[in-house]
Amino acid sequence: MHGLGETGINRLCIAAWLCLATTASAQEQVAPDFSGSYLCRTTASGGVAPANGDTWRATTFNVTDDAYVIKVTDTNKTLVSSYSDVKARVYTVGVKQFGTPDKPRNCFGRSRGVEGAEVASIDGDMSCIYFSTDYMFDCKTMRFQTMFRGGYMDPTGDNRDTPYVSVGKCEKID
Numbered sequence: 001m002h003g004l005g006e007t008g009i010n011r012l013c014i015a016a017w018l019c020l021a022t023t024a025s026a027q028e029q030v031a032p033d034f035s036g037s038y039l040c041r042t043t044a045s046g047g048v049a050p051a052n053g054d055t056w057r058a059t060t061f062n063v064t065d066d067a068y069v070i071k072v073t074d075t076n077k078t079l080v081s082s083y084s085d086v087k088a089r090v091y092t093v094g095v096k097q098f099g100t101p102d103k104p105r106n107c108f109g110r111s112r113g114v115e116g117a118e119v120a121s122i123d124g125d126m127s128c129i130y131f132s133t134d135y136m137f138d139c140k141t142m143r144f145q146t147m148f149r150g151g152y153m154d155p156t157g158d159n160r161d162t163p164y165v166s167v168g169k170c171e172k173i174d
Helices: 005-027
Strands: 036-050 056-060 067-079 088-097 119-121 125-130 133-138 143-148 164-172
Touching: 036 143, 067 133, 067 143, 088 125, 088 133, 119 125
Parallel strands: none
Antiparallel strands: 036 056, 036 067, 036 164, 067 088, 088 119, 125 133, 133 143, 143 164
């Protein structure tokens, strides 16, 4: 490095180090942690239900006692996002009907890079699936939505499970 002198080389080294440190710190940004348990109460639900013979009809379901406990657990893993410079946190998300002795069942995320029962989130918005039910939670707006595919599309034609969509509000309980 001709002509820089010792001071110039030192300044160049410091500038290069600062550049690398700034880049490393930008890459280390990780999404906020939304771990915890949430009580989510259904406020509305509708779908289709079997009627007479092979017909189905629109219906509204009674949601008076319909609620879920959602357990969001940080796995201490992160994922690089293709649309944000913030790394997504990876969670397990357990879902169970409120008031039952059942253990929460982990649902399966759909984000690229997650394995099995893992769900990734940058902003508290999470979605996963368990046994033909799609669960969507937003830990910032405290809203949730579930969708069950039901039996209408069953090729045997004798599955009478009712497809539905439900929505509701959540509150953090721990």
